[in-house]
Amino acid sequence: MRRSLAxxxxxxxxxxxxxxxxxxxINLVNTVLSPLSFLVVIDFVSRGALIGxxxxxxxxxxxxxxxxxxxxxxxHLKNDFKLQDMLVSSPASPAAYVVGMAASEIIYTLxxxxxxxxxxxxxxxxGAVQALELTGALLLMFLTSITIGFMFATxxxxxxQSFAWSxxxxxxxxxxxxxxxxxxxxxxxxxxxxxxxxxxxxxxxMQNAAGSLQLxxxxxxxxxxxxxxxxxxxxxxxxRNARWxxx
Amino acid sequence: MGELVTEGLSKVYAGARGxxxxxxxxxxxxxxxxxxxxxxxxxxxxxxxxxLATELAPTTGSASxxxxxxxxxxKRLREMIAxxxxxxxxxxxMSPKQSALTYLMWRGxxxxxxxxxxxxxxxxxNLSKYADTLNxxxxxxxxxxxxxxxxxxxxxxxxxxxxxxxxxxPISRKDFWVILRELARDRFIFLTTHYLEEAxxxxxxxxxxxxxRLVAVGSAPSIRGRIRYQYSLKLPANSPVPSVSHGEVTxxxxxxxxILTDExxxxxxxxxxxxxxxxxxxxxxxxxxxxxxxxxxxxxxEEAAPGAEGGWSA
Numbered sequence: 006m007r008r009s010l011a012x013x014x015x016x017x018x019x020x021x022x023x024x025x026x027x028x029x030x031i032n033l034v035n036t037v038l039s040p041l042s043f044l045v046v047i048d049f050v051s052r053g054a055l056i057g058x059x060x061x062x063x064x065x066x067x068x069x070x071x072x073x074x075x076x077x078x079x080x081h082l083k084n085d086f087k088l089q090d091m092l093v094s095s096p097a098s099p100a101a102y103v104v105g106m107a108a109s110e111i112i113y114t115l116x117x118x119x120x121x122x123x124x125x126x127x128x129x130x131x132g133a134v135q136a137l138e139l140t141g142a143l144l145l146m147f148l149t150s151i152t153i154g155f156m157f158a159t160x161x162x163x164x165x166q167s168f169a170w171s172x173x174x175x176x177x178x179x180x181x182x183x184x185x186x187x188x189x190x191x192x193x194x195x196x197x198x199x200x201x202x203x204x205x206x207x208x209x210x211m212q213n214a215a216g217s218l219q220l221x222x223x224x225x226x227x228x229x230x231x232x233x234x235x236x237x238x239x240x241x242x243x244x245r246n247a248r249w250x251x252x
Numbered sequence: 253m254g255e256l257v258t259e260g261l262s263k264v265y266a267g268a269r270g271x272x273x274x275x276x277x278x279x280x281x282x283x284x285x286x287x288x289x290x291x292x293x294x295x296x297x298x299x300x301x302x303x304l305a306t307e308l309a310p311t312t313g314s315a316s317x318x319x320x321x322x323x324x325x326x327k328r329l330r331e332m333i334a335x336x337x338x339x340x341x342x343x344x345x346m347s348p349k350q351s352a353l354t355y356l357m358w359r360g361x362x363x364x365x366x367x368x369x370x371x372x373x374x375x376x377x378n379l380s381k382y383a384d385t386l387n388x389x390x391x392x393x394x395x396x397x398x399x400x401x402x403x404x405x406x407x408x409x410x411x412x413x414x415x416x417x418x419x420x421x422p423i424s425r426k427d428f429w430v431i432l433r434e435l436a437r438d439r440f441i442f443l444t445t446h447y448l449e450e451a452x453x454x455x456x457x458x459x460x461x462x463x464x465r466l467v468a469v470g471s472a473p474s475i476r477g478r479i480r481y482q483y484s485l486k487l488p489a490n491s492p493v494p495s496v497s498h499g500e501v502t503x504x505x506x507x508x509x510x511i512l513t514d515e516x517x518x519x520x521x522x523x524x525x526x527x528x529x530x531x532x533x534x535x536x537x538x539x540x541x542x543x544x545x546x547x548x549x550x551x552x553x554e555e556a557a558p559g560a561e562g563g564w565s566a
Contacts, residue, residue, distance in 0.1 A: 006331075006407060008360025016357035019350070020343065028345040028386065087340035091402075094305040094335040094412065097358040 017105020022112040061211040062185030071110035072150020079158035080167035099249040138214035152239040206232040254283040254318035261313035273299040275464040285456035296464040297444035334408035342387035348398035349383040373405030393424030413443040448539040462547030483518035484541040
């Protein structure tokens with residue numbers, strides 16, 4: 006039998022976004038509100054001075070949350086419905102499953118992204134090159150968060166534990182780290198701690214591209230190299246260590 | 253005709269569980285009709301199913317279905333298998349039709365074909381009227397049927413069902429048997445159960461698993477044929493055991509005593525026990541008695557004490 010890869014991808018989107026959204030629209034509201042609420046607070050507190058960073062932060066948070074949501078959703082489907090067990094004993098490929106589920110998370114994020122992109126066009130108005138830089142950084146951020154999310158999901162055996170990890174990682178990587186504000190606000194030597202987070206590199210690239218942070222070409226190149234390298238390493242680690250089937 | 257073959261199959265879980273779940277399981281059985289694996293909770297049924305369904309790697313040994321090795325050729329085998337795992341549930345925010353449709357799409361069917369098959373499968377199981385009802389609104393039995401509809405809709409030739417009727421009421425369970433027979437018409441069904449009646453009613457081949465070891469395999473009549481005596485008398489734990497002139501006396505792990513003997517001797521012993529004020533149950537040998545003799549435990553031990561077996565108690 007000839008098996009359709011497209012169907013396998015669409016199945017994940019149907020189960021994890023289309024059908025779920027239809028029956029639990031509150032999830033969509035939650036996905037939209039989280040990054041926007043941070044944006045509003047930062048904008049009020051800075052009296053509009055940090056609106057650019059807040060929009061970039063919102064974009065990073067949306068992307069990172071996709072990975073964390075993936076973690077919770079895969080874990081929920083695996084542990085509570087035994088879906089992964091059903092798919093392991095079938096011709097479905099793990100890659101098609103993960104990519105389909107990741108795509109479903111993007112669909113959930115689309116409304117928030119659309120609002121943030123419109124706000125970005127109004128307040129940041131980037132040129133074509135800057136827009137490409139922003140898109141590239143967000144794409145790497147998405148891949149990083151998806152790999153982290155999938156890794157945690159396959160290792161988790163309890164949905165409560167999984168949701169706790171999801172919230173913890175989201176807070177550490179998108180609220181505490183300098184995503185919604187410039188890294189220069191953090192006093193030395195604590196600033197170096199921020200570089201332990203991949204979101205810091207994405208934020209620096211985006212803030213530099215939007216003109217709210219001035220970095221040397223070398224520093225920007227380093228940010229790209231670290232973010233790209235980290236994403237590549239995570240992809241390799243996950244493809245080797247994530248558990249599709251039990252051993 | 254194909255075969256299911258296991259050779260020295262063992263599984264020891266690593267880490268905190270550290271338990272030997274399967275201990276050198278070797279058997280051959282035809283890969284057609286229904287194979288029912290019987291055993292108490294924790295006997296290793298799920299472990300064996302998960303290994304055969306390529307979900308779990310064995311620690312040692314090998315297994316193959318129709319000549320396809322479950323470890324080395326797992327991808328090839330996955331082309332032809334489907335499973336409804338123990339404790340699997342239908343996804344609450346979807347309907348039975350959406351569940352079957354997306355399961356088929358994950359198996360690689362195009363949308364139109366998957367939709368057609370999903371609708372046909374639901375119709376075969378009399379679920380058409382629930383096709384668009386959310387799973388969370390369905391009864392337990394209907395949810396189980398919806399899970400069966402998912403695998404029935406697929407092209408899988410080999411279907412694993414891990415305790416498919418656990419938790420169902422007796423009527424739903426018997427309805428489900430009809431579905432299983434339907435499934436087994438053109439496919440190989442490997443199911444686990446701790447209901448002996450179910451195994452005896454449904455299975456072409458039975459396997460009896462006790463503490464990770466396969467203690468018997470064969471058809472129900474052939475397993476019955478292992479028992480020389482046709483009457484069973486059971487005494488509660490700590491009861492004085494009367495002398496038995498001919499028969500087999502087995503003391504179970506909970507102290508319960510089973511005496512297998514012929515009709516005349518069984519009634520003679522029961523009179524002795526009754527005269528001394530003891531409690532007992534007596535009846536023709538059932539598959540549960542055979543299980544007790546093989547494994548040293550009753551499959552029903554948690555649910556019914558000796559002497560509580562309706563109609564035969566004295």
